[in-house]
Amino acid sequence: MRPEGEKPFIIKNEYRSGDRQVHWYEGEDSSAIVAQIHLQLMLGLKPIVVSDSKRFIKKLERALNEIAAQMYTGKKKKDNLENYELPEDNTPESEDDRKLRIWTIHSENSGSEENIIFIREINTAIKSVDALLTTPSLGTGVDISTYHFDVIFGVFHAVSQSATECAQQLWRYRPNVPMHVWVAPRPPFGYAETNPRYIKEKILQKNEMTAFLIRIDKETGKRGAEKDWALDTFCQIEAQRNWSINNLRADLRSLLVEMGNTIVAAGDNTDEAARHLMKAAGNAIDAEHYRNVANAKDIDRKTYDARQHQDYLKPEEALECEKFRIRDTYGMTVTPELVEKDDGGRLIKKIVALEAILAAPGEVITDENGREFVTPPDVVVERDKGERDRLSICTDWGNHSTSWLMRHRLGLRAVLTDLMDGLEIKGDEATIEALSDFSKRNATHIKGILNLTIPLDESPVWILSQYLSQFALSMNSRRPVEDGKRVRYYRLNAEGVAFARQVLGYRQRQREERERRRQEERESQAAYAARMQAMYGVNAPSNPPANIIGDNNCGGMDGQVNPCDYWWRQVKYYATLAMERVAHGVESVKQFLSTLTSDERWGVMMAIDEQAPVMFEQLVAQSPDWVTWLG
Structure with missing residues (x-):
């Protein structure tokens, strides 16, 4: 866009707001810094806590409130008041005054009216709170310049933010106060690729293979993206972010030193009491969520679809939508146990993968090099084509056909068919050993396509169990005595198989019902076209867009609209x-x-x-x- 030969004028901001004292925690978990947050509150100080994890913030909020409630209860039960200084005004404290005033901002509540007002007037609003807990939802441009908080805590789990983004969170609060920081020693979900060329190749190769398998033009599948400067830029930025996240503890520390801050070692200790408290808070949050979803009001699809386009849903509306999604996805009564099993929509993705591998494969096709490939079932082809139709501007599609082909080559369809029919295995069967050998020979490709790490020293049964976990299946074992020796036999968990069969049957009935409605619609349109032609001599209007079947997990079943x-x-x-x-x-x-x-x-x-x-x-x-x- 700039005229040829014109040199850009670049202003580089090298300002560094340093001179802070940063207490650096080296522990394996965040329990020590959580204990320090509790201590600061007990001393009457007001902390601001920033984190890259919504779940951590929610657990911390619950843990702090429970501790405050226990402290008040313990104080109330004291019989000997000699060590307590009574206020001159003997009016009993109201319950609101006794509560710890904690304000949280995360993705679930950042769009609420009260939080919008709070953020807009944040320098005034913070004066009424004892602690502020935030995630990256407290976005760029928010500046807290009024002194109110006495200490800053940063807890980062190396999941989604680079070092510079973590530093931006820490510096949302401008006054120079002590800072405590803990960073996870390593990414919890494994290290990500840091070479932009490999990132790009992986995207393009999977796109090309999927395009070939679903019988669309290979170049169309690639979209010419190898010449797309936007994809190159994306891969370079992604590689830099991945490197920073992979090494977040060292990267953030070096950035803080570079900014002129003083690092004070806080040790590598852990606090068992804080760890148990946070675990209990997490379990309580989960149990409460399961109950609330199961007890939410029932809504219809029209209401659900309308809410998907809203920027913010009230907590009760979000629960109602979640209940509808689960009921529509599994065709079952929504119970707390089913909500827990659904795991935020992860379970249905596994069952969809199971449905794909159990379906009959397509025909054999040959590429330009003479290599033969088996095409995936129609249900998989339609999902990939649907993604390309809906998200034509993207390059990082799901590529379900490529995942299906890898599982098909592993021989999982034959193994699963036998196991689901009740067959027991010992692990020395030819099919199981062949699956294990193929997995070890192609461990790199399996990691790239199925995101499974295959150690070379693991047994065939262990490797099979990893594949089964991607289908929401597990195995039980028994050890009968044969010829004076105990022999271990494995078979699929019967409850898991029964549940999967029930969901697969429901999904099949839903597909048949949709096809029946589409056929009726086509017949109705054909009849109307004939009537219009006979009555007025005009052609009927052109049809609306063809049906697209996809899986975005937002509308039940396949999430398809x-x-x-x-x-x-x-x-x-x-x-x-x-x-x-x-x-x-x-x-x-x-x-x-x-x-x-x-x-x-x-x-x-x-x-x-x-x-x-x-x-x-x-x-x-x-x-x-x-x-x-x-x-």
Whole structure:
């Protein structure tokens, strides 16, 4: 965009707000710094805590509130008050005064009206709180310049933020106060790739293989992305972020030193009491969430779909949507146990993968090098094609076909079919050993495609169990005595198999029902087209977009929303508005229809004909040229 030869004028901001004392914690977990947060509150100081983990902030909030409640209860039960100084005013404290005033900001509540107001007037609002706990949801541009908090705590788990982003969180609070920082020694989910070339190659190779398997043009599958400067930039930024996250403890420490801060070693100790307290808080949060979802009010799909487009949902609305998603996904009554098993939508992804590998594979095709490949089942092909249709601008698609091909080559379909029929194995069967050998030979590819690490020294049964875990299946074992020796036999957990079969059956019935509705819709459209041709000598309007089947886990089942159904629901809504205008005359109807597309205008007329045939005849009689102005 810049004229050729013109040199850019670049201003580099090298300002460093240093001169702070940073207490650096080297422990394996965050228990020591959590204990320090509790201590500072007990001493009457006001902390601000920043973290890259919403779950940590929620657990800390609950733990602090429970400790405050226990401290008050313990104080109330004391019989000997000689060591306590009574205030001059003997008026009992209100319950609100006794509570620790903690304010939290994270992704679940950052859009609420009270938090929007709090953030807008944050320098004034903080004066009414004892502790502020925030995640990155307290976004860029927020500046807390008023002195109120006495100490800053930073707890980072090396999941999503680089060192510079962590530093930005720490410096949201401008006054120079002591700082305590703990960083996880390593990423909890493994190290990420730091070479931008490998990141790019992995994306393009998987896209190309998927495009080949689902029988679309290979170049279309790649989208010419190898020449796309945006993809190159993305890969370089991603590689830099991955390197920083992989080495976050060292990277953040060096950045703080470079900024001119003083690092004070706080040791590598852990605090068992704080660890148990945070674990108990996490369990309590989970149990409460499971109960609240199960007890939430039932809603219909229309309400659910409408809420998906809202920027913020109230807590009760979010629970209602979660309950609908789970009920629609599994076709079962929503109980706390089912909510826990669903694991935030992770379970259905595993069952979808199981459904894919159990389905009959497609035909054998050959690439330009003469290599033969088995095409995936239609259900997998439709998911990949759907993603490419919906997210055509992206490059990092799910590539479900590539994952399916890797599992097919491992021989998992035959193994799973036998195991789900109740077969027991010992681990020395030819199929199991072949699966293990193939896994060890192709460990690098399996890691890249299925995200599984295959150690070379593990047994065939252990390797099989890792694949089964990706299908939400597990194995039980027994050790009978044979020839004077105990022999271990393995078989699939019967409850897990029964649950999976029930969900797979429900999904199959849902697909058949959708196909039946689509067939009825096609027949209805064909009948209407024939009627229009016979009555008025005009062709019916063109059809709305073809159905797309995908899996984004936001609408139950496959998370799929049929564009044809959505288009028709919208047209019926327009028809309702048009019929309300009939009483005001034909011109009012024309004025409304002029705001719609040609297809929508024809659809509205078809809907009026179906819903109110008499009104349709009156409207046509009053406007003989209606075919012309429909377009």
